[in-house]
Amino acid sequence: MITILSDHTRQEVGERLDKKLRERKIATEFISLTDMNVGPCYSCGGCTDKTYGQCIHRDDGDIILPKLMRTDVLVMVTPVKWGSYSFKTKRVFDKCAVIGDRHYYYKNGELVKGKIGRVHTFVAIGVKDQWQNDEKSAFENLVAENIKIMNIKGRVHLVDASNISVFLDSAVEDLNQ
Amino acid sequence: MKKVVIINLSPRKKGTSMMLANRCREFLSVRDYQVEILHLYPNLKNLSPLLAAINEVQSIIMVGPCYINTYPADTVYLLEELEKNRDVLHGQDLYGIIQGGMPYVHTHESGLKMLELFAGENDLSFKGGFVIGMGAMLNGQPLDKLLNGKKAERGFQYFLENVAKQENSSSELYHQAQLKMPGMVYYLMAKMMNRKIDKERRGKGIGDQVKSPYDNTGINY
Incomplete structure (x- = not known):
């Protein structure tokens, strides 16, 4: 299963990618963050204590997190601000720790954490009207660190108006494998 | 000032x-x-x-x-x-x-x-x-x-x-x-921290095979 989590603010790449995958009969779950209300992680420790493995606060994370638990490939489509995920996307990402493997692993000489649910591949798609080089490298570095710490496979794509059509075709081929 | x-x-x-x-x-x-x-x-x-x-x-x-x-x-x-x-x-x-x-x-x-x-x-x-x-x-x-x-x-x-x-x-x-340690030290740190996590889980009565509250697929968390 491929799950696409998309913050539609200023972009429609997620929807278009989902449509193309469905046309190819590839199973997807599409989550739009537009009407979702996910609160902050308050670092209260409830998920490792009173409600072990579950956030103590009730919000739309209760809808999103079970879907993420079922997926093999997680695709996050986000507008990029200052080389980082959008606010709405990051709110979800911050809460993913609750469904992550709490154990530590040793890889390439360093400590890493375990993966989220059974996700084996993480694909981050950053969208901007126009990319500057330093923001490109900032977002690429951030996603590379995400992939490293989750100890999974993954890649990053940088999309803007000039490459969207080519990107969608290649992403469909990539995700179909 | x-x-x-x-x-x-x-x-x-x-x-x-x-x-x-x-x-x-x-x-x-x-x-x-x-x-x-x-x-x-x-x-x-x-x-x-x-x-x-x-x-x-x-x-x-x-x-x-x-x-x-x-x-x-x-x-x-x-x-x-x-x-x-x-x-x-x-x-x-x-x-x-x-x-x-x-x-x-x-x-x-x-x-x-x-x-x-x-x-x-x-x-x-x-x-x-x-x-x-x-x-x-x-x-x-x-x-x-x-x-x-x-x-x-x-x-x-x-x-x-x-x-x-x-x-x-x-x-x-x-x-x-930054802390700089040989890889072996991190390997041992991982073992030590995992033991602590597992002990904590056992202390809360959570066994190794318990499903996540968000999970209905049978994957352990």
């Missing part, structure tokens, strides 16, 4: 970010600075007190935890709101401090890069930052309790001197302060 505002980007009011915020306050308040610490989370519904304070100061220090390789989501919200209220930004110096659980600088450094790019677009002068690993383990205790306590303390002291003089602070400071 110069003014500095320290923004606590952590949802916690007692913890490593606040310990570091207090260190900044102690250092700067005896060096002719008027220092105020403001918390982001209690002000999320109305950021006016933060915006007003930022408007008044020469330097801003943002200090917070690292959630999955950068500051928490609500830091992005704060920056977006600052961008909407750009009249409060008029060339102030911006410094960042980020602390996270992993001992490596590279794990957390993206947070500082976000502040740098934000500053560049919004009439602030980003003058560097400091990265501290193993912050979660520290849990609000003084820096010298870290395994690399002496190095971290020395580097952080230099960083504070840069802030006091409104100088650029080099990333070399926190790179040099």
Whole structure:
């Protein structure tokens, strides 16, 4: 299963990618963050204590997190601000720790954490009207660190108006494998 | 007297970010600075007190935890709101401090890069930052309790001197302060921490094969 989590603010790449995958009969779950209300992680420790493995606060994370638990490939489509995920996307990402493997692993000489649910591949798609080089490298570095710490496979794509059509075709081929 | 505002980007009011915020306050308040610490989370519904304070100061220090390789989501919200209220930004110096659980600088450094790019677009002068690993383990205790306590303390002291003089602070400071251990030590640390996690789980009556409350697929968490 491929799950696409998309913050539609200023972009429609997620929807278009989902449509193309469905046309190819590839199973997807599409989550739009537009009407979702996910609160902050308050670092209260409830998920490792009173409600072990579950956030103590009730919000739309209760809808999103079970879907993420079922997926093999997680695709996050986000507008990029200052080389980082959008606010709405990051709110979800911050809460993913609750469904992550709490154990530590040793890889390439360093400590890493375990993966989220059974996700084996993480694909981050950053969208901007126009990319500057330093923001490109900032977002690429951030996603590379995400992939490293989750100890999974993954890649990053940088999309803007000039490459969207080519990107969608290649992403469909990539995700179909 | 110069003014500095320290923004606590952590949802916690007692913890490593606040310990570091207090260190900044102690250092700067005896060096002719008027220092105020403001918390982001209690002000999320109305950021006016933060915006007003930022408007008044020469330097801003943002200090917070690292959630999955950068500051928490609500830091992005704060920056977006600052961008909407750009009249409060008029060339102030911006410094960042980020602390996270992993001992490596590279794990957390993206947070500082976000502040740098934000500053560049919004009439602030980003003058560097400091990265501290193993912050979660520290849990609000003084820096010298870290395994690399002496190095971290020395580097952080230099960083504070840069802030006091409104100088650029080099990333070399926190790179040099980073804990450097042979791989085998990290391997053993993983074993040790996992034993602790498993013991904790058993103590709570949670066995190794329990499903996540979010899971209906049979995967263990």
